[in-house]
Amino acid sequence: MSAGFADLRLAVISPFVDRRHGTERCLAEQLERFAGQPGAEIHLYAQRVEDLRDVIRYPASGAGRIVWHHVPRLPGPHILAYLWWFGANYLQRWWDGKTRGLQFDLTYSAGINAIDADAISIHVLFSEFYRRVRPALTLHESILRWPVILHRRLYYRLICWLERRLYPRESTALTAISQHTAACAAKFFQRKDVGVIRYGVDTSAFQPSVCAARRVASRNLFRLLPSDFCLLLIGNDWRNKGLDTLLRTLADCSEIPAQLLVVGSDQPGGFIERIRALGIDSKIRFLSPSADVVQFYAAADAYVAPSLEDAYSLPILEAMACGLPVIASVRAGASEILRDAENGLLLRDPEDARELAALLCKLYSNVALREELGREAAQTAALETWDRNAASTWEFLRAAHARKGGVPIE
DSSP states (O other), rough: OOOSSSSEEEEEESEEEEESHHHHHHHHHHHHHTTTTTEEEEEOOOEOOOOOTEEETTTOOSOEEEEEEEEOOOOHHHHHHHHHHHHHHHHHHHHHHHHHHHOEEEEESSOOOOOSSSEEESSHHHHHHHHHHGGGGOSSSEEEEEEEEHHHHHHHHHHHHHHHHHHOOSSSSEEEESSSHHHHHHHOOOOTTEOOOOOOTTTTSHHHHHHHHHHHHHHTTTTTTTTTTEEEEESSSSTTTHHHHHHHHHHHTTSSSEEEESSSSSSTHHHHHHHHHHHHGGGGEEEEOOTHHHHHHHHHHEEOOOOOOOOHHHHHHHHTTTOOOOOTTTTGGGGGGGGGTTTBEEEEEEEEEHHHHHHHHHHHHHHHHHHHHHHHHHHTTTTTHHHHHHHHHHHHEEEEEEEOOOOBBB
């Protein structure tokens, strides 16, 4: 890590911090490293904090180097909870300034969480995301799905509106988690100054030897036969993750003894009818997320990510670190670290089930290719560390502070 700031008081804003979600995992890794910077004073405004070291809840005293200001949560539909959060964290920071004299040198947000953020890391560019997924958010499905679809439409439109308000401001420093997202920021908001800081991975937890040691136990846990070719997809918003294409692909590849593990918190109800119609009921298993995510990678033979739109997709990187061969859509930001047929396979059209079927058949029929792709993938992932991510983000914040008028230590 580079030299720090002279007495920098940094406000960091995120609804929650944990290690089970991409954006929040990234922020947790950054905060723990920021807290060790000389002269840095880290204040975290969040509704929930889990599995974060060196944190202490304000106003208690103690040894924690990250001060957590708890923002109350409003239960209810996500869009209302988000609007509450957006206003509540601003009011709490304002109140802390008025009553406790807390004035911050820089306000950093992981995504859109504040109207007054000085620096924002873009983890999802919703203007592009919504453009891609909008055709799937139709009311042609069961009437029982209408409330979910309408809610998502309203939420995405709200975020798109906020993006149009915030991202064009040249006074707001921006960084993105992939070149794809940075290019979208230039396209939609004429921001050609957006740097790229990719996600990292904990290679002590995600590595081929760890998965090899757990493979038998994990496959037994998920009742997989030795002959099963286990495919894995992890994430939420399964439509955007390309599950429709993947289901059609499995139906076309009946000769492959495939088993698909779909891990996430979405409800599978919207896919059950399609799965039955395709006759692949016995090939699909929907699983709840787990803190022990390595068990899923250990059980799998390949990771498949036919995303319609994904700013990055951290599971792709984690799967690579585990030594799994990966098929990734070119619309996923993580595909930028893939070299086609060298350390992974690239899916050019994530809506083309025939193209995906050809790639799956290629993997299944060639054990040597799978092993070679897995080895190269692990070597590539080993370079994508959280230390690198945090160091680059610290430099980004350092530049934003100087741009705002602060004087960093050289």
